[in-house]
Amino acid sequence: MSLSLSEVHGTLSSLKSCQVDLLTGMDIVTSVAMDLAEDLDGEQDPGIDKMEALMLECAKLDREIDSLVDIVQQATSDIATLQPEDLFSLSSKVKESVATRISELSDEDLQNHQKVVTFKDSIKSCSNQADQEPEQSEDLDEDVAVTQTQINFTCPLTQVEMVNPMKNKKCKHHYDEGAIRGLIETRHNQKKKCICPVVGCGNTDVKLSDLVPDHTLRRQIQNHKQQNGRT
Template identity: 45%
Template sequence: MPGGATISFSCVDSSLSSLKNCQSYINTGMDIATRVALDLVESLNDVEEVSNMENVMLEYAAMDRELNHYMRAIEETMKRDKPENIPDLQYLVKEKFTALESKNSDSDLQRNEKYIYFKDQLKQMRKQFCLQSDNNDNEDIEQIDEDIAVTQSQMNFICPITQMEMKKPVRNKVCGHIYEEDAILKIIQARKQQKKKVRCPKIGCSHADVKRSDLVPDEALKRAIDSQNKQSWSTL
């Protein structure tokens, strides 16, 4: 593109930083959508509204994918052998971005980490509160039918580390076991200082390398614990 305006790579770096900030806004939006959906299940079990929130999550996932592709296109373009200014940088980024977008599929959105968390928490919430799943939710209905017989009185709200009722439960994404957040983080920190791995504290679990990044808040279980405690206080 002879004679075209040149674009400084320092300007691109600044723009890339701004895009990463946008990604944090998307993550915040997905967190809010998840909490709203859990509120709906807990209070009303409004199937239609919960379905709407799932659509919102998929829209956020699509935005996140597009943003990731754009940032990747910029980063890969900037790795090329380059002078300080390149006249056709915009064209090169667009070409790379278009190639990435051409490989899109709906399954990409369903593999979004926050969407997976959203679906898991909905399933856990329905199980915790013994609510039947929406008939249209075919992928979860069989599993929920198997689990629906589990009642709150039978659930284990006790942390395997502290042997006390959990206040801020976190679930291990690898093995699925749940612990009090502060308790497991203290173990991870202590073992890190000793340069040793952390074995899952749940008796019988073979997972021998628990990492902080493996832990996600279990909002559904926390709500179930809070609900049971409220019922206990009202009975007293």
């Protein structure tokens, strides 16, 4: 039985790794869709609709993995309290519970998946930017432009331009992904809460669950780099 449990835990670990790759893939789809939306100048394209459908399929798979992992972990933790005769029916009970949990997934659940929400917000942002008239963009004073870049693009932890900006849903501040993840992990190992590194911020408990990728800001940073390269 111990070997079987070890195999189960190993499978769950592999499944979680696949889930991480799945979420990364969803970020890539969002980035590609943003590129397409920018090229369309606000026009609708069936390709973006197909990408949104793909995002919903990925969201469903992500939720299914969550359900499977949660139920299997609960089942393995209860094994010690089960009677021997109950172990033979454990597998079928787990399958039934997983099937029930998955059947309860609604379209609203998938639409509210954080990656799907980010996808829609990013596409909407690109469309809004395309609809706006760039009347004053070339008349910005150079010093003002530099100041805006420092405010929008610089990570408060590394003090350099962000690569993968993450937005804190609570305090709305941005940090580079690697830097904030490292800080949260360090504080966690010290058994302390992570305080937002932005000076004057009152957020004293920054959690990974509070952070979401800001694809719009990432695109702005990439465009800024391209512009600097041309000049």
